[in-house]
Amino acid sequence: MAKFQFLKSSYSTASGECVEIATNVPDVVAIRDSKSPSGPTLHVSPAAxxxxxxxxxxxxGNAT
Incomplete structure (x- = not known):
């Protein structure tokens, strides 16, 4: 699998409490906690x- 290139939101707080998103790999969006970059990532489809x-x-609040 290709390496994800995570980007932090421009809305991130100064303390870094944010989620980071990677959209550079086809057919998957990866999401992780910016406080734990080596922790788990959530993978969802671009449509989701x-x-x-x-x-x-x-x-x-209904993403179905």
């Missing part, structure tokens, strides 16, 4: 990631 972002933006 878009649905999640839409649900957050809409305020519905």
């Amino acid at each position: 990631w878009v649905a999640f972002q839409k649900a957050i933006a809409d305020g519905s």
Whole structure:
């Protein structure tokens, strides 16, 4: 598997409490906790990631 290139949100706090996202590998979005970069990562499909972002933006909280 290719190496993920994680990016931290521009909304990250100064203390670094944030999630980091990698979208550089085809067909997968990787998500990790910025406080634990060597910890586990969550892998979702790009479609699931878009649905999640839409649900957050809409305020519905329902990404199904």
